[in-house]
Amino acid sequence: MNLNFVGVDLYRGFNLVTSIVPSSTVKNVLQGVRLEVRDGKAELTSTDLEVLVRYTLPVKDYTGEGGIVLPAVRVNNILREWSGNDEISIVVEGSNCTIKSKGGYFKVVGEDFGQFPEIYANDIKGFIEIDGEVFADMVGKVAHAVSTVRARSTLCGIFIRIGKDDITMAAADGNRLSTVKRKVSNPDGIPMEGIVTVKCLTFLQRFTSECKGALKVGIGESQIRFKGESGEVISQLIDGQYPKYEEVIPKENDKRVEINRDELLSTVRMASFMTSEGYRVVKFVYRKDKLILLSKAMDIGETELEIAASYDGPELEISFNPDYVLDVLKVSDNDVVTMELKNASDAAIFKTGYEQLNVIMPVELK
Incomplete structure (x- = not known):
């Protein structure tokens, strides 16, 4: 040969x-x-x-x-x-x-x-078609929220659900949740869902950069299959039932804040400089038309930073792990980020793009 x-x-x-x-x-x-x-x-x-x-x-x-x-x-x-x-x-x-x-x-x-061993996708009944770059972008929107704790194996992957005309991805680790949804063509109307490993989906981002164009996606009982013009990827799914993540999304957050994404990204990053590895906490203080960020760590120092915000509610203090906030801001599509809050102890919603939602639990101050 x-x-x-x-x-x-x-x-x-x-x-x-x-x-x-x-x-x-x-x-x-x-x-x-x-x-x-x-x-x-x-x-x-x-x-x-x-x-x-x-x-x-x-x-x-x-x-x-x-x-x-x-x-x-x-x-x-x-x-x-x-x-x-x-x-x-x-x-x-x-x-x-x-x-x-x-x-x-x-x-x-x-x-x-x-x-050489073979893996065959035998239990997949149908496929939907989506642009490969769109699918890869969806993975990038939620991958940061995947759990790295092996004991919680169902949370160590990304949940994918395909409906009649849309595809949803969700990832969570117990402290945060990220979801994104896009429209797709599902001519057979076959509902499909499964928990996909991060390794598979991270590789698929590379695969779609080489195999540009339409990507066919099918999910069976134990496998997921992706077919592109120049090849295919088959992966075993993670066993287990994914938690009902929709129930985690707060329904009664009545305080709404809008802030420029780039300004918030920069300010949160700076506030994180005054945190320690063992105590990653930044206090967010919301006042009329402004947001004040406070952080302090023993043997390191402290900072107080202020940026403009569209807010007209009562003063509210809530603390977050700055890494969680930075993760959602880095993958935001919007110039303006919307935060929906309730109080200092309940989860906050960060809306960072079209059909893109993030839930972050606050941190209790020591």
């Missing part, structure tokens, strides 16, 4: 699938990337047994069909150095591979591609 590629095309595809390869595993074959030629197409595949990616490479020309599993990291390093070359040739003979380009060649020992 002899294949010829444009250097940058081969490296971009190989580098993409290599990011799924596990750094350590009991099966050596999983630390490789399967290169297979069939039906006139060159296909790269990698998996960690939870996420599988297939990517179709553009080939200049080829002879023969077959495949090999190549050591991912070593070959990726070679291709990176040659990515600017007009042509890279790959010659496969059994379990041996020769990679040639201008200036020399590498002989690499591979493995039998027939030993």
Whole structure:
């Protein structure tokens, strides 16, 4: 089998699938990337047994069909150095591979591609279609709120629900909640939902940057599948029932504040300078037409900062972890952020974009 590629095309595809390869595993074959030629197409595949990616490479020309599993990291390093070359040739003979380009060649020992594990999406009944960049952007809106505590496994992923004409994502860690919703076409009207790992969705953001255009999404009982023009991603879902996050969203927050996003982002960041690693607290004091931020930490110092705010209610003090507030402001689409509050002890709502909502629990002062 002899294949010829444009250097940058081969490296971009190989580098993409290599990011799924596990750094350590009991099966050596999983630390490789399967290169297979069939039906006139060159296909790269990698998996960690939870996420599988297939990517179709553009080939200049080829002879023969077959495949090999190549050591991912070593070959990726070679291709990176040659990515600017007009042509890279790959010659496969059994379990041996020769990679040639201008200036020399590498002989690499591979493995039998027939030993590479497969993951099939067998229980998915239908698909919706959404622009890949829109889907990736939705992931970016909520990923910061995912729990990192393994004991709460259902909160360690992003909940995705597909309805008749919309798709919703939600993430929460017990102290905060982020949700975003977008319109989609669901011609079959099949409702679907599942909890997807952060690893899968973070990788999908890279995948959609390479496979631009429409993305088909289908969710089954235990898997989610994404299909793009140049490949697909299949992932196992996280087992369990996602909490009823809608019940966490406050319904009686009667105090409304509007503030310029960039000014608030800068001021909260500055206030966070006067907090300690073990005590991340900034006090928000709302007064007529202004917001005052106060922070103080022993052996560090203190600060008081003031910015303009559209507020006409009674004075209110409420304390937040500044990191939580910064996270939602960084992914805001709006120039103006709306906060809906009740009192010092109840959760606050931050509205940061179209169909984009964040709930943050206040911090009790020590």
